[in-house]
Amino acid sequence: MKIRAIALNTFKEATRNKIYYLLIFFGVFFVLSSKLVTLLTLGDKVKVLKDLGLASINFFSVLIAIFTGIDLVYKEIEKKTIYNILSKPVSRSCFIIGKFFGLALTLFVALISMVIIFFLFMLLFSGEFDVRILVYFILLYFELLIITSISLLFSSFSTPILSSVFTISLYLIGHVIWTFNEFKDKIVNPIIKTISYILYYILPNLEKFNIKNSIVVNSDLDSSMILGSICYAIFYISALLILTILIFNKREFK
Amino acid sequence: MKAIEIMGLKKTFTSNFMLKKYNVLKDINISVEKGEIYGFLGPNGAGKTTTIKCMLGLISFDSGESFICGKNSRSLEERKKIGFLPEHPYFYDYLTAKELLCFSGMLFSIPVKKVKNKAKDLLKLVGLEGKEDLKLKKFSKGMIQRLGFAQALINDPEIVILDEPFSGVDPIGRKELRDLIISLKNSGKTVFFSSHILQDMEMIVDTVGIILEGEIIKQGKLSDLISHSVQYYEVVFKDVDESLLKSNNIGFKLKDNNYITKLKDFEKLNYIIEFIIMNHGKIVSVIPIKMSLEDIFLKEIKG
Incomplete structure (x- = not known):
């Protein structure tokens, strides 16, 4: 219940932040504007559309993963709202795990919003629905979770600027x-x-986690490689969270 | 069993550069009885907030022990018994008052339905009725402080710890907060609060501990500290012949046709009163001028 409370509060905080919507807006904007680029393109226009659309979503969702992760933890410490949480029967590990799940939910909602627009756009423009792109987004989501875990790790002991530099x-x-x-x-x-x-x-x-080339050139996907990547992400995220908790347990809130 | 017991608490901070060490808490010993209001008094930077943070596990300490109801105050189990209002509380301004209280309640694993009802009652208690759905960014400082009080009570705590609850609150708000603290005591709770505002403290505390540069320099029942400290008696009287006063070596000042004399000695006070009556004078007032908490505080600080 405590983890859920922290996760939902993190999600609320992120989604009540204008920057979050701005990044989603730009993601969607670039997906839609890829249509303009195709006007100047010779050859396979659907390929260009896919390529640019996926790149836009990738870029903006990575930005959300880096900056939301850093901003939300830093704010808790800087504005001392963390006192209100850690003075209650809430362990520091519970706080970190709650934050992670809150960020995971935030990223999921951001990604899914952009993905829905992308699929609708592709359907409208090319009339095709490539299920393999869904696999691309699933893998991208796991990559985003790794990135947000990295930003969580750095923001547990460092300043936002340094955390951003390290994470990027x-x-x-x-x-x-x-x-x-x-x-x-x-x-x-x-x-x-x-x-x-x-x-x-x-x-x-x-x-x-990058299968963009296979998607764009319509080559087959290796399912064992995909499963391996997901297992790798789960293992890597767990290790990062454990490390973050160990560091955070030592942190003094002066 | 004591509500709060801190023994030999020591804490050192190390500066980031030079690695110079600062003894922030030198040897803190505090004992708070159940059901009392304990005032933790000290100037800014004396170590009040650091002591509270050590108690709540927000920072570590070098040595010593801290207990809540006989058990380690830093354990998660004991923190269920505590309600805490931090200094200059800042809460998530994107939440509404009700949302914040629900969030706080969920951190105590209180069921959502129960916490919603409790939130309503608490907002009424702190005078924020009707503000349930107002975002905190629209709250004034005084309202935030009251909300902080409400969130500190969400778990119906045995012990309420308040860090500088009066700072930044206007006189009316302070009066309301004082009444609230007294009502907590009346409902059987123990209240531990830090402050540097002496007047508020003097009005409500049972026991006071004065901290200076990381050391408790005085601790005891307020009534004991003050009653032992009658500085002098001020006698105001009139209708006595001035020459009689002079011939009996009674020093006085004249103000608004009244004579005012100050006496340190209780025996001499009886003599003066008898003298005035025997000489057909009228006593206007006899006031024991006691040492206020402020006097005690300043005396201790100046050594």
Whole structure:
């Protein structure tokens, strides 16, 4: 009940914030404006439409994941509303888990709003409903949950600006870390090799959730890879939440 | 069993740079009986809020113990017995008063239906009836303070801890808050509140603890602290021959045709009263001028 109360309150806070709607609006706006780009395009217009639509939703939902996660936890501490929660019989782990589920719900609603518009738009423009795009969005949602867990971790001990920098950095690294896989085996120096291995396994591999190319070029999806990615996300999020709780338990609210 | 017992509480803060250590709480010992109003008095920065935060588990402490009804005050189980109003409370301004109380109640795992009814009663108690559906961003500071009181009572706590409940509240609001604190005591609750506003404290507390630079420098029943501190007696009288007063070495001041004399000695007071009556004078008033809490506080602070 306590986790539910914190989660619902987090959701209320996020959805009563104008920035949240602004980002959703821009997401939808860019999806719709991709139609304009197709006017200037030669060749497969549906492909361009899909490509731009998915990229827009991806970009704006990632922004929501980063900034809502950081903003909401920071505000609780800065405005001291957290005193009102933690002075009650609420453990710090309960607070963090409640926040996470609240953010997960916030992201779900934001994503689903953009996805519905996207599908309607695609249906209207191309007359096709590609179920595989739904898989893309499911994987994107798990990626967003990882990003919001990262922002939750950083905002549990750092300032909003630093948390944003750290989270954005990890997001970018997360999309290129797969290149380490081949690179790390070619390293000769054992120390650097060990460090490369550690980094490869510790840093989030967000490319696991990117199936945009397969969707756009209409190639088949690998179901075992998809399941593996979801398991990876659940494991990674759990590890991040445990780490956040451990740090948050030590935090002093001066 | 004591309602609140703090023993040997010590807390050090370390500055971010230089790693310099500051002893914020040096050795705090507090004992609060069940059903009493305990006033925790001290200037700004003395360590009042830090003590409360240590008690509630918002910050850690270096050594010492803190108990609520004989058990660790920081445990989740004991926190069910506490209602807390933080200093300068800030609540989610996107919520309505009712939503905030429901949220607070849910954090105590109180069923939603029950908490809704309770919220209505509490808003009435703190004088916010009819404001249930008003967003907190439209609340004045005094209204927020009252709402803070209401949320502190949502779990029907045995012990109510209030951090600077009077700060920023106008005189009428303060009077209402004082009445509310007294009504809590009358309903059997223990109230522990910190303040630097002496007048409010003097009017309602049973026991007072004065904290200065992280140390409790005086603690005891207010009645004991004040009754032992009659500074002098002020006798106002008239219709006595001035030359008689002078010849008997009685010092006085003349104000509005009344003589005023100040006596430190109780024996001499009896002598003066008899003297005035025997000389056909009239006594206007005899007032024992006691040490106020403010006098005690200032005396302790200035050493």
